[in-house]
Amino acid sequence: xxxxxxxxxxxxxxxAIVQINCTYQTSGFYGLSWYQQHDGGxxxxxxxxxxDGLEETGRFSSFLSRSDSYGYLLLQELQMKDSxxxxxxxxxxxxxxxxxxxxxxxxxxxxx
Amino acid sequence: xxxxxxxxRYLIKTRGQQVTLSCSPISGHRSVSWYQQTPGQGLQxxxxxxxxTQRNKGNFPGRFxxxxxxxxxxxxxxxxxxxxxxxxxxxxxxxxxxxDTDTQYFGPGTRLTVL
Numbered sequence: 001x002x003x004x005x006x007x008x009x010x011x012x013x014x015x016a017i018v019q020i021n022c023t024y025q026t027s028g029f030y031g032l033s034w035y036q037q038h039d040g041g042x043x044x045x046x047x048x049x050x051x052d053g054l055e056e057t058g059r060f061s062s063f064l065s066r067s068d069s070y071g072y073l074l075l076q077e078l079q080m081k082d083s084x085x086x087x088x089x090x091x092x093x094x095x096x097x098x099x100x101x102x103x104x105x106x107x108x109x110x111x112x
Numbered sequence: 113x114x115x116x117x118x119x120x121r122y123l124i125k126t127r128g129q130q131v132t133l134s135c136s137p138i139s140g141h142r143s144v145s146w147y148q149q150t151p152g153q154g155l156q157x158x159x160x161x162x163x164x165t166q167r168n169k170g171n172f173p174g175r176f177x178x179x180x181x182x183x184x185x186x187x188x189x190x191x192x193x194x195x196x197x198x199x200x201x202x203x204x205x206x207x208x209x210x211x212d213t214d215t216q217y218f219g220p221g222t223r224l225t226v227l
Binding site (some may be wrong): 033034035041042043044045048074087093097099100101102103104105 | 145154155160168169202204215216218219220221223
């Protein structure tokens with residue numbers, strides 16, 4: 001089948017580093033995106049990986065390995081405001097096209 | 113630039129009724145996608161429009177429909193509402209909807225409750 005897998009919950013303390021993994025199964029691939037969503041808010045775009053390797057944006061980095069069908073989001077110097085849900089997303093083939101597909105989301109809880 | 117706007121923000125309907133939700137994309141964005149978000153199923157893709165044409169459709173029944181206007185504004189309609197349609201409906205806009213970046217900008221959503 002075609003799917004995305006990510007952990008349902010991750011906890012960490014302020015100042016720490018946390019990694020949220022995402023694995024996908026698809027016969028086609030269009031790039032891996034990450035979104036953040038706070039409770040009651042809308043998802044906001046964090047990063048995109050179209051090629052293998054690491055993309056860095058401030059405290060957040062995202063990595064992709066297409067050969068392993070695997071990616072991760074790395075959050076450094078965690079802050080309380082980073083407590084949110086994080087979604088990985090890819091476009092999966094469907095009926096001759098590619099449709100946006102999101103993982104179930106990882107709830108990140110940051111403790112003081 | 114103003115962000116994606118959705119109206120109404122909250123809606124309460126009863127089973128069997130129909131509902132129309134509206135989305136105004138970021139100025140210059142030509143692609144609009146719609147998603148249903150529920151605690152049990154997460155973010156589920158409904159459909160995507162580009163230049164007034166439906167480009168992609170998710171796995172939802174025909175009761176869910178949409179359209180896009182020449183100014184890129186979009187509406188989605190749900191007919192014969194069921195209790196299970198209670199969800200947050202999110203609209204997202206992007207420049208072209210495909211391509212390397214695929215960055216989508218989400219609106220605040222419409223919270224639909226079906227009684």
